[in-house]
Amino acid sequence: QVQLVESGGGLVQPGGSLRLSCAASGSISSLYAMGWYRQAPGNERELVVRIISGGSTNYADSVKGRFTISRDSAKNTVYLQMNSLKPDDTGVYYCYFRNLASRAQYWGQGTQVTVSS
Numbered sequence: 001q002v003q004l005v006e007s008g009g010g011l012v013q014p015g016g017s018l019r020l021s022c023a024a025s026g027s028i029s030s031l032y033a034m035g036w037y038r039q040a041p042g043n044e045r046e047l048v049v050r051i052i053s054g055g056s057t058n059y060a061d062s063v064k065g066r067f068t069i070s071r072d073s074a075k076n077t078v079y080l081q082m083n084s085l086k087p088d089d090t091g092v093y094y095c096y097f098r099n100l101a102s103r104a105q106y107w108g109q110g111t112q113v114t115v116s117s
C-alpha cells in the first residue's frame with residue numbers, strides 16, 4: 001500500500017502561480033510513475049504530468065512550458081510548479097503513484113485549483 005498526501009492548491013488570478021506537493025509513504029517501489037491528473041467539472045480526469053522513477057517526464061500539451069514537475073527522492077515527494085495559470089487549468093488535481101511492476105495505482109485525496117479573476 002502507498003499513501004499519498006497532497007498540499008497546495010487554492011484560488012489564484014489568471015497569470016498567477018501555485019505549487020502543489022505530494023508526499024508518498026508506505027511500500028514505495030523502485031520502478032514507479034508519479035504525478036498528477038486533473039478533473040474539471042463535467043470532464044474526464046486527464047493526465048497533467050508524470051515523472052518516471054528513472055527521471056523522464058511527460059507533460060500534457062496544454063501545460064508544456066508553464067508547469068514543471070520535480071521531486072525530492074529522499075522525501076518521496078513530488079512537486080508541481082504551475083506558472084502562467086489560465087482559467088482552463090481550474091479543476092481538482094489528484095496526485096497518483098503507480099507501481100510499474102505490479103501496476104497497482106494509488107490516488108491522493110485531491111486538491112482544488114481555481115484560476116479566476
